[in-house]
Amino acid sequence: MASRDTDVLIVGAGQAGASAAAALRDFGYPGRILIVGAEQALPYERPPLSKAMLAGSGAVSDILIHPAGFHAEKGVETLLGVAVSSLDVQGRTATLSDGARTTWRHCLIATGGQARSVAGLTPGAARVHYLRTIADALRLREAMRQHRSVLVVGGGFLGLEVASTARTLGLSATVLESADRLLGRVMPPALSRWLREAVCAAGVDLRLDARCEAFDVHADGVVVTLASGETVSADMVVAAIGLVPEVGLARRAGLKIHPDNGGIAVNERCETSAPGVYAAGDCSSQHHPFVDAEIRLESWQNANEQARLVAAAIAGQPAAALTAPWFWSDQFGANLQILGVPVPGLEYHCRGEPGDGDTAGKFLLLGANDAGQILHAIAVNAGGELRMLKPLVDSRTPCDPLALCDAASPLRQQVRAALARTPSPTLS
Numbered sequence: 001m002a003s004r005d006t007d008v009l010i011v012g013a014g015q016a017g018a019s020a021a022a023a024l025r026d027f028g029y030p031g032r033i034l035i036v037g038a039e040q041a042l043p044y045e046r047p048p049l050s051k052a053m054l055a056g057s058g059a060v061s062d063i064l065i066h067p068a069g070f071h072a073e074k075g076v077e078t079l080l081g082v083a084v085s086s087l088d089v090q091g092r093t094a095t096l097s098d099g100a101r102t103t104w105r106h107c108l109i110a111t112g113g114q115a116r117s118v119a120g121l122t123p124g125a126a127r128v129h130y131l132r133t134i135a136d137a138l139r140l141r142e143a144m145r146q147h148r149s150v151l152v153v154g155g156g157f158l159g160l161e162v163a164s165t166a167r168t169l170g171l172s173a174t175v176l177e178s179a180d181r182l183l184g185r186v187m188p189p190a191l192s193r194w195l196r197e198a199v200c201a202a203g204v205d206l207r208l209d210a211r212c213e214a215f216d217v218h219a220d221g222v223v224v225t226l227a228s229g230e231t232v233s234a235d236m237v238v239a240a241i242g243l244v245p246e247v248g249l250a251r252r253a254g255l256k257i258h259p260d261n262g263g264i265a266v267n268e269r270c271e272t273s274a275p276g277v278y279a280a281g282d283c284s285s286q287h288h289p290f291v292d293a294e295i296r297l298e299s300w301q302n303a304n305e306q307a308r309l310v311a312a313a314i315a316g317q318p319a320a321a322l323t324a325p326w327f328w329s330d331q332f333g334a335n336l337q338i339l340g341v342p343v344p345g346l347e348y349h350c351r352g353e354p355g356d357g358d359t360a361g362k363f364l365l366l367g368a369n370d371a372g373q374i375l376h377a378i379a380v381n382a383g384g385e386l387r388m389l390k391p392l393v394d395s396r397t398p399c400d401p402l403a404l405c406d407a408a409s410p411l412r413q414q415v416r417a418a419l420a421r422t423p424s425p426t427l428s
Contacts (some may be wrong), residue, residue: 013037
């Protein structure tokens with residue numbers, strides 16, 4: 001590269017960064033685009049790391065966000081294995097870890113986050129694993145081939161996916177969750193109980209209310225002492241207790257950081273407190289119209305939506321507003337998808353039949369408020385049905401939840417009727 005000066009500098013070669021570059025070209029933006037990423041790999045999707053990549057059935061090329069030749073075809077330059085060390089937002093200059101300097105007209109910070117560390121479990125130590133990057137997944141995959149048991153600290157989506165993959169590979173798995181139920185922040189109690197039964201039916205030793213007091217990592221394995229005084233041991237341990245947003249670069253540049261969720265504060269166009277500087281993905285904090293609050297979302301969908309908002313702002317084009325938060329997970333033979341958010345006072349109704357024992361079933365759980373608006377919908381092996389519901393959830397259109405749960409009536413027809421009956425309210 002003769003010059004690293006660029007029109008758009010994208011800091012971070014993850015989902016948000018790569019999607020923003022593609023969206024800029026979709027909008028017809030003709031300027032120079034440079035993606036700078038600290039990892040050596042081309043931009044890739046992280047959700048498969050705990051599943052296909054970990055199980056050994058996926059290759060790096062399978063999880064690339066765009067095919068290998070995409071960037072050259074679109075005229076997007078990539079500088080990999082290099083980090084941005086500092087940003088001068090007034091001078092619109094970036095200093096890179098290789099000593100080079102880059103000037104830019106627009107800058108997108110899409111630095112994502114880092115795995116939250118556990119005291120006593122040093123990242124990179126023998127028999128200790130975290131899972132955030134391709135390198136992490138390959139290291140853990142090799143360890144799972146060599147050992148017979150794994151201890152997972154954290155019963156969130158990532159922890160359960162790792163345990164599910166471990167069981168698929170024939171390892172014994174123990175999950176330690178400090179809360180009294182699984183995924184309590186995103187699921188109603190009834191579904192947490194259903195998930196607990198599915199996890200246990202798969203042969204996982206699940207411990208709830210399990211607070212870790214101490215870790216003894218030695219040459220032969222790992223021993224965890226719980227607050228109850230009980231000890232649990234395994235050949236290795238995976239820490240999966242969440243993500244810390246990577247905002248160090250933004251903080252040093254003087255950008256506003258949300259005091260509660262720790263994300264880089266952005267407006268409706270994803271612009272930060274510095275003009276011409278944007279943030280998107282796991283590292284950003286934005287007012288979300290669906291929940292009417294400023295939140296930081298860690299999801300594939302949010303990274304893509306915010307990336308498009310940034311690209312539209314830079315290209316001077318309109319872009320669709322944010323839609324209801326959407327998450328998904330594949331674990332223990334079931335595909336779980338969650339649309340919207342749980343709020344107090346929702347009443348849940350079921351469409352379909354939950355399985356028991358070894359069968360996951362296929363069903364929807366619909367959480368509606370007193371006005372009949374579905375604000376939280378969960379699909380188990382029913383992703384197609386959830387997509388049918390999405391316009392109803394996004395628009396918060398009142399409906400009859402009981403009618404939607406009548407399996408004898410086509411869901412698409414019910415949704416269309418509800419949307420036609422009631423004008424969609426304006427989201428505030």
